[in-house]
Amino acid sequence: MRAGPSQEDIRRHNLGALLRHVHLGGPISRAELTSRMGLNRSTIMALTSDLTAAGLVREELPRETGRAGRPSLVVRPESSRVYVFAFDVGPDRLVAARVGLGGVILDRRELPRRRGPFELPELVGALAGFARQMRRKTRPDTVCVGAAAAVAGGVRKGDGVITFGPNLMKPHQEVPFGEELGRRLGLGLPVSVGNDANLGALAEHSRGLGVSVKDLIYLHGDVGIGGGIIAGGHLLGGHDGYGGEVGHMVVNPGGRACGCGSHGCLEAEVGERALLEAAGRAKADQNGDAQQGKHGREAVRAVVDAADRGDIVAQEALKRVGDWLGLGVANLINIFNPEMVIFGGMLREIYLGSAARVRSQLTLHAMTPQRERLRLRTSALADDATLVGAAELAFAHVLADPLEVLARAGG
Template identity: 80%
Template sequence: MRAGPSQEEIRRHNLGALLRHVHLGGPISRAELTNRLGLNRSTIMALTADLTAAGLVREELPRETGRAGRPSLVVRPESARVYVFAFDVGVDRLVAARVGLGGTILDRRDAVRRRDPFSTEEVVGQLAAFARQMHRKTRSDTVCVGAAAAFSGGVDRGGGVVRFGPNMGTVGDVPFAEEMTRRLGLGLRVAVGNDANLAALAEHTRGVGVGCRDLIYLHGDVGVGGGVIVNGQLLGGHMGFGGEVGHMIVNPDRGRPCSCGSSGCLEAEVGERALLEAAGRFGSQAGRDAVRAVVDAADRGDVVAQAALNRVGDWLGLGVANLVNLFNPEMVVFGGMLREIYLGSAAQVRSRLAVEALPPSREHLRLRTSALADEATLVGAAELAFSRVLADPLEVLARAGS
């Protein structure tokens, strides 16, 4: 246990706390900040003055106060000036975005990705080209304070190396952070995180899970991933590979083969392929639209589609029950194609929970679908990119050379 912080560390912490409030909550009056941060008015004034001088926030008179007396100034993030690059490397798409402080998407580029073996050269080249296009369009007074990518695979926390990505078709280790940093050429180190982990962070900070300190986000597409928020923090584990809910074995006896080389994993039982095969549609269709088509067919009374959805929902329910017993979360969030699957099989999921989750662990549990939908991973990548400037606003800005 380290000793308490120095005065300078406290000032840095407070600057970060104030900036985080404005970044996540949007424009807010000085009076309200005083309230929320538990600091006195003069401290808040000094902190906002520092952040204003650095060009991170600006202060304005509120439009209407409806009250007598001098109105409290409103502090706004400098969204058009301070931004990050966020990248989403998914199985079926590549996205690059320029995201302003406060979370505003200022500019973006999307590309469809074919399900081919992974080519670092191709993916990094495409994303860096997108970023350069967007960078050229920025005004000269703007400043980039970070960059991060969400990757559909297991990422080593320290080095940003992709250690496994079977659904992306990677082979061996991919030094993705290093390659992106080099090709981007902005003098900024690109951080890389697992897509479902970052989506969990996004739902926790800006989505359906705001205010929840214990949350599990389940993400489905070809693979099934997850992100776990424990006491307000993303569970990374020893090396950053924590939260791999897709490779929890739920069906050891007669399990389907999994992309990881094992069988009976949650991913193998509830992923896209499991649903499409059970519905007799594998091979002819793929992707989110194919999953939606099965759910729609089940809705219209197609018995094959209904049986497929029930089967998948049943395994999903078992997986969720296990997670509820292990983590006692306040909320479980279904995202990606698991959103559709959950909506089509909520009865199976709930009946599994009723039998297999411990009563005290499920009595306050809320099951929800993602609020950010397909943007969750991109939003999470942007939050990862902003994390450095929020931890130490002035230092990062000084280095970015505004």
């Protein structure tokens, strides 16, 4: 309920909006920007000049259009010059990437990790080491404008502290991950941190299946089950930043024990361990090596493949897990009335292997008006959804205020 925006606010808003068009939509002509943004040609020209001077975009003549008249200049993101570091900390792997403006993954490093609680110095040391390696390979005129990480845990709003993560940390720890990683990177930039499923939802909403979908649920499977929810076009953050922890919705009271201390959570009934145990393929030891086929994404795929080949035990395991997944999704449909539900991580395999069971649970438990227009999909960004979301989080402040970047770049 404050006053209207100042001229400076409007200019910043328009610069951010233009840069967002180029960043998310790719190269675009000035004429098209004029039409899409509802601004006049001279304003668009002034805005692109400012962004060009700051080195965020460049303007080029288009290729032959075959049409008469002077062609409109095409505005492109400076993808190879302006970049962010994006990190993904999962139970089974660490990923670091250098991502250019426009969303291009320019370079990446990946390391399998042993399951179990991490040691903070080792973890941030490994990630910062990757960043240094990638940075050494860049040209001198490149500029890093941000950094962010996705983690398989709960991240407190504001300070990037991880406060829970049954598949990453010991219980009752508070880990100042963002602050520590920022220090080790030594770039003079703060590191934003987000829950992996929340960032997966953001990625699908920005660059995946959920572009222009205002109400979507992204479910991420990776040992546990996480959720990211876009409601009315905005990520559901919650009061402290823990919104979307749908993996700890109890679907089976008195059911399987969950790492969170409760029983019968969606994660306990649908997660990797539930599937592998039902399929007779799990070891009691959860902290063993991440050998292929023993657990992890490969082990989940193996169950789905076996079921496809007619293995009855694998089929029964998928039915059981699919029924609980369907019940959980039905609940979420009733609660959120989403337009789309996207299955990501290892839930892609589980959903594909149990879609009929999931759908029959929806028929039983989701209300008709809520499910009539619903679409169920598997992630278009595959194993990179959470990493892509981290990159978008890192770019967010540049898009919100390119002027600040202009100032830093002396523009």
